[in-house]
Amino acid sequence: MSNAEDAPRPGPGQDPSFDPAGEAKRLLRAIRTAALGTLNEDGAPFVTLTAVATDHDGSPILLMSRLAAHTRNLERDPRLSLLLPEIGGGDPLAHPRLTLIATAERSAEPSLKARYLRRNPKAALYADFPDFSFWRTRVLKVHLNGGFARAADFGPQALLTPLDDAQGLIAAEEETLARLDAECAEALALLAKKAGGAGKTRWRASGLDPEGLDLCAGDACARVVFPERVTTPESLRATLAAMTKNAAGEA
Known part of the structure; x- marks a missing residue:
């Protein structure tokens, strides 16, 4: 096609x-x-x-x-x-x-x-x-x-997300999600709220890819869309830090 x-x-x-x-x-x-x-x-x-x-x-x-x-x-x-x-x-x-x-x-x-x-x-x-x-x-x-x-x-x-340049990000997914859940609960809540995930306080990271981060809280889900494509753990950290700062300023 x-x-x-x-x-x-x-x-x-x-x-x-x-x-x-x-x-x-x-x-x-x-x-x-x-x-x-x-x-x-x-x-x-x-x-x-x-x-x-x-x-x-x-x-x-x-x-x-x-x-x-x-x-x-x-x-x-x-x-x-x-x-x-x-x-x-x-x-x-x-x-x-x-x-x-x-x-x-x-x-x-x-x-x-x-x-x-x-x-x-x-x-x-x-x-x-x-x-x-x-x-x-x-x-x-x-x-x-x-x-x-x-x-x-x-x-x-x-619809689908290209992955050819993002193998480093994908390989680090398990470790990255565990760290986000353990260390970034407040940041995840801010990002989820901005993404439309209102009414929940304890969000956990359920998946990531070059275009965004998936969050869950009980039966609720939210999709955090990155402003630009992310392909490495380093670029992910920088992107999430900037997005969290912006979300905190708007809260």
């Missing part, structure tokens, strides 16, 4: 300030409960609810039991759709939601398990049961409905 084909294609008459790719990235990283659609043996659609996390590049990660109908569906046909809706008050159709068309396959990659369990810690109770396995999705198409007159269709390159 070319870059031109992959770029967001907003509909006519939409707000020129609307950033479809940015909004899609935010929903992808901030929402951890999705509707999962698979295909039954007779080809009929089958939809269920699932918890979700993301790999470093944004590819959704699922944890599923072989006893579940949707797992057996994917074993037979790897095609799926995920709907990640933002929940809020008022008209539910006025809130943004992200639809992904994708395929999925099992993966024993340790980093997938680590990122999923940091995002969904209660899943540690059953993640090692023999019938459970982790699945990594491959996004093929993206549809964003950002609310009234805010919609776009695009390909995966506009």
Whole structure:
């Protein structure tokens, strides 16, 4: 797919300030409960609810039991759709939601398990049961409905995060997140509040990538977007220090 084909294609008459790719990235990283659609043996659609996390590049990660109908569906046909809706008050159709068309396959990659369990810690109770396995999705198409007159269709390159230059950052993720949780609770709370994560005080870092930091507090999640791409632990520290200083000044 070319870059031109992959770029967001907003509909006519939409707000020129609307950033479809940015909004899609935010929903992808901030929402951890999705509707999962698979295909039954007779080809009929089958939809269920699932918890979700993301790999470093944004590819959704699922944890599923072989006893579940949707797992057996994917074993037979790897095609799926995920709907990640933002929940809020008022008209539910006025809130943004992200639809992904994708395929999925099992993966024993340790980093997938680590990122999923940091995002969904209660899943540690059953993640090692023999019938459970982790699945990594491959996004093929993206549809964003950002609310009234805010919609776009695009390909995966506009949604996912390139990683080629960020291996140092990724390799240091476990150590970095542990340090943030142990030493930077106040800073994480400030950053979460600025990112829209109001009403919680104890936030923990659940994942990082070159474009942002994922935070969780109980069932709430927040996505902290970096002002510029971060590829090393050193640049991450400098970026977070500057962002925390700015957030403190605005508090």
